[in-house]
Amino acid sequence: MEKIVLDKIDSFDLKHIFDCGQCFRWNNEIDGSYTGIVYQYVINIKNTEKNKVEVKFYANENITQKDMLEFCSKYFDLERDYKKIKQELSVIDENMKKSIDYGDGIRILNQDLWETVISYIISANNNIPRIKGIIEKLSKNFGNKIEVEGKEYYTFPTPYQLSKATVSDLRQLGLGFRDIRVYETTQIFLNNKIEIENLGMKTTKKLKEILISLPGVGPKVADCILLFSYLKRTEVFPVDVWIRRVINDLYLKCEDENKINNKDIEKLANEKFGYLAGIAQQYLYYWKRDQR
DNA sequence: AAACAGGAACCAC
DNA sequence: GTGGTTCCTGTT
Numbered sequence: 001m002e003k004i005v006l007d008k009i010d011s012f013d014l015k016h017i018f019d020c021g022q023c024f025r026w027n028n029e030i031d032g033s034y035t036g037i038v039y040q041y042v043i044n045i046k047n048t049e050k051n052k053v054e055v056k057f058y059a060n061e062n063i064t065q066k067d068m069l070e071f072c073s074k075y076f077d078l079e080r081d082y083k084k085i086k087q088e089l090s091v092i093d094e095n096m097k098k099s100i101d102y103g104d105g106i107r108i109l110n111q112d113l114w115e116t117v118i119s120y121i122i123s124a125n126n127n128i129p130r131i132k133g134i135i136e137k138l139s140k141n142f143g144n145k146i147e148v149e150g151k152e153y154y155t156f157p158t159p160y161q162l163s164k165a166t167v168s169d170l171r172q173l174g175l176g177f178r179d180i181r182v183y184e185t186t187q188i189f190l191n192n193k194i195e196i197e198n199l200g201m202k203t204t205k206k207l208k209e210i211l212i213s214l215p216g217v218g219p220k221v222a223d224c225i226l227l228f229s230y231l232k233r234t235e236v237f238p239v240d241v242w243i244r245r246v247i248n249d250l251y252l253k254c255e256d257e258n259k260i261n262n263k264d265i266e267k268l269a270n271e272k273f274g275y276l277a278g279i280a281q282q283y284l285y286y287w288k289r290d291q292r
Numbered sequence: 293a294a295a296c297a298g299g300a301a302c303c304a305c
Numbered sequence: 306g307t308g309g310t311t312c313c314t315g316t317t
Contacts, residue, residue, distance in 0.1 A: 125298040130315065176313030181300080218300045241298065261307095 001148075004068040007052040011082035013105020014047055020106050020286040021242075022228045024119055024132045025139075025156070037139070038075065039112060042146050042153045058148045074230075077107045089280055092272060095250045096280060099287035106282050109228065113196065114189055115156045116229040121181050121216035123224070130174070137173045138162065159189040181216025188214060204233045219262070227278040237269035237277040246288035 014034050018026040026036035033046035042058040055072055057063050063071075073079060086104065090097045118138075123131050135156070142157035142165055163186050170179035188194055194214070199207060204226060211222040223238035225231065237243075239262050247265050248257050251272075273280040 121300090123298085124300055125312080127298065127315080130298095171313095174314070177300090177311090178313085216300070220299060 002057045002063050002065075002068060004055050004057075004065060004072065005048075005052065006055065006072060006078075009051055009053065009078065011086065011105055012051075012053065012076070012107060013103075014045060014053075016103045016105040016286060017076075017107050017109065020103060020282050021128065021289070022109055022224075022282070023111065024128070024135050037146075037153050037155060040144070040146075040155055042148050058146060058153075060144075060146060074110050077110055080107070082107060085276060085279055089273065089276055089283070092280075096283070099283040102290070103283050103286040106279075106286060108232070108234070108279060108282060110230040110232060111228055112156070113199070113225070113229045113231065114159060116225050117185060117189075117211070117214065117217070118156075118162070118182060120221040120224045120228075121185060121214075122175060122178055124178060124181075124216065124218075124221060126178075134174050138165075141165070141169075141173065159186055162186045163190045178216060184215040185217070199231060204235060207231065207233070208236075223278075227281075234278040235270075235275040237266060237273070237281050239265050242285055242288050243281060246284045249288075250284075 014032075015028075018028075018034050018036070023036070025038070026034050028034055029044070031046070033044055035042065035044045037043075040059055040061070041063075044056040044058075046054045046056075048054050055068065057068055057071075086100050090100055119131070119135055122134050126134075136154075139154035139156050142161045143154040144161075146153045146155065162182075165173075165183070165186075167179050167183045170182055175182060194210065199210075202210070207226060208219075208222045211217050211225055212219065217225070220238050220240055223236040226233040226236045227238060239247075244257060244260060244262075244265065247268065248254055248260060251268060252260060252264065254260050269277045269281070
């Protein structure tokens with residue numbers, strides 16, 4: 001185990017970060033810390049005092065202080081000035097201000113593209129506990145084992161590892177109708193049919209087209225991938241049932257929620273929040289989901 | 293036991 | 306390009 005302490009951090013609340021619907025492999029521990037599996041690491045993160053967190057890395061290989069710092073800086077989006085973003089968003093209206101106050105420690109993680117693609121294909125027509133369960137099973141069956149203090153954790157499978165799963169294997173693990181979509185998209189990644197290297201250079205519109213060409217990826221899943229992976233496109237606004245509800249309640253006020261066109265939501269988000277739409281989405285989503 | 297929750301694909305139009 | 310229906314599993 002290697003450990004690093006991050007101090008003088010602001011806008012950083014573990015519950016807000018891991019509970020705002022952007023990730024599936026972080027779990028709350030009894031001591032209030034969170035444990036997650038990220039790339040080849042098992043990571044435990046604990047808020048030890050105000051503006052200070054302790055991050056422990058467990059892996060089958062060693063990691064230096066420098067690597068851990070770089071990793072945290074990137075993964076936890078430490079270079080982004082959330083204070084400034086929150087100020088900008090807060091002045092838009094009272095709703096936005098209220099939801100920011102509620103989830104003021106949210107940060108958008110920069111997650112692995114491949115893992116995010118598969119995870120959000122699985123998320124289609126699905127709920128968070130079940131998505132988490134399926135991803136655990138995929139990892140346990142096809143990922144690498146990491147042992148930490150007598151407990152076993154499994155990394156998310158690589159495209160090669162997941163390609164060992166047949167469609168019926170996937171069906172048995174509970175993927176349902178998503179089995180074929182995961183299988184086919186895995187084949188595309190395995191055979192490098194998607195040019196990962198230059199993705200960062202492309203426009204968001206072009207990237208979204210590429211993502212939607214993958215089986216199981218539609219507009220909403222593509223937006224999630226664009227926002228939650230290291231592609232970091234904050235101007236997208238993923239619209240799921242919760243966002244549809246919150247946008248209708250706060251702004252559109254249409255009597256029948258089903259009558260709303262996603263284009264109207266997109267237009268509103270774009271006009272109101274601009275390039276910060278994705279981050280605004282996170283505050284609104286976190287706030288609305290906790291209203292249940 | 294039957295209804296419900298949740299996005300993409302597919303087929304009409 | 307839009308609208309309606311179906312896909313699957315777990316929960317209530």
